[in-house]
Amino acid sequence: MRDQLKNRILVAPLNWGLGHATRCIPLINALLANKFEPIIASDGIALALLQKEFPELETVELPSYNITYAKNGQFFKLKMLQNSPKLIKAIKAEKKAIKTIVDTYRIDGILSDNRLGVYSKHIPCVFMTHQLKVLSGNTTWLSTKMHQKIIKRFDECWVPDTMGEDNLSGELSHIDSLGIPIKYIGSLSRFKKSKSQLKYDLLVLLSGPEPQRTLLQNLLLKELIAFKGKLLFVKGVVEGESKASVNDHITCYNFMTSEALEQAINESKIVLSRSGYTTVMDLAKLEKKAFFIPTPGQFEQEYIAKRLTKLGLVPSCTQDEFKVEMLKTVEDFSGLKSTDYTTNYKRLFNLFESK
Structure with a gap:
């Protein structure tokens, strides 16, 4: 070979x-x-x-x-x-x-x-x-x-x-x-856009070093209990196998492989995530509407989130400020678009x- x-x-x-x-x-x-x-x-x-x-x-x-x-x-x-x-x-x-x-x-x-x-x-x-x-x-x-x-x-x-x-x-x-x-x-993105029927009203997509990943996970699980709609929560914890659990309107996965995550994002109306650059590239490729919460103190993510909000593409806020009601502002932004x-x-x- x-x-x-x-x-x-x-x-x-x-x-x-x-x-x-x-x-x-x-x-x-x-x-x-x-x-x-x-x-x-x-x-x-x-x-x-x-x-x-x-x-x-x-x-x-x-x-x-x-x-x-x-x-x-x-x-x-x-x-x-x-x-x-x-x-x-x-x-x-x-x-x-x-x-x-x-x-x-x-x-x-x-x-x-x-x-x-x-x-x-x-x-x-x-x-x-x-x-x-x-x-x-x-x-x-x-x-x-x-x-x-x-x-x-x-x-x-x-x-x-x-x-x-x-x-x-x-x-x-x-x-x-x-x-x-x-x-x-x-x-760069591992994903491809597809015309999929919307299955989830919100997809939460987490990743990043500890302890901030866990801090945001705990905050969102508590705050999003009041979310009205079907919610998919991907924790970004890579383990031996992908596992799912369902609690009321929230379906949680520890992680998803590329193929499963591509389908999940395509089937989601809104994505809530960090403003990490790879996530931004993925969501642009799939032309999604999103809401960003940058990692506290990480200047790069804070800059990207503020820039995209200023451009009218994606709303954002700090981790301490986030409330579930803020997700309604997504409709006032155009969302991310793919380049040619x-x-x-x-x-x-x-x-x-x-x-």
Whole structure:
């Protein structure tokens, strides 16, 4: 089989919620369609999800960053600073692991989705991110400079967005220059829109690091008891198998595979979720109306939510402010729309042909 395929590409998404892993799914499928052999590398729930999606592919576990969020959003930046020594140690371990992985698995190219230590000087390496500008309040200049310094160690930077006015990421990924080639590869989503009969009045879609995922889950389960309509609640907890429970008008799942979740979103009138960038890309692809609650203190999600609300696309509020009555405001917003951009994967993957 090895002789029939082209080069082996290590695809390594960050384990920070499920977003980085899920947006790599269309790229893995594109690599397979173009006769490359993807090797998946990650840790935790990100690795577990991709192992379920691609049981036939080889996988390898990377050192975990073990990043957690603060319970209080006001201390988000402080918590990140406290995590810094642990993060630096993990990146060093990651770099060491990559040297062995590249040799052991005969890797020909690397696609790192925000994993800072996954690169090699000996093969073509790509860093994928929608954050060329890293928002961190009054330290944005510093966090951006540090992030860009790391990105420049790679051969190219791929941005999952478009350059046009219909872009989703705004100032996060649209900068003048970087020092290495920036390629805007279009919005990435594992989903396809279908004309489905509406089955749910509301779909709650959770993900993201703890403890904020659980805090929002508990808040919403309490608040949405008063919701009038049929509700599907996906907790975003990846376990051995997908399990459902029904309580009155609420159907809960611990998690859903791509196929099941695609159908669920298509069958839902409104989606309530975090304003994580991958979620935004998914909902844009499926052209859904939504309501966003950004993770407290996470500047990127707060920026995206406020921007989309200002553009008249999606209403949003803070976690502390949310009340079930706010969902009525969704009707006053136009919802997210898909772009016509088509990614030329054959040309994009040319980098992995050069050795």
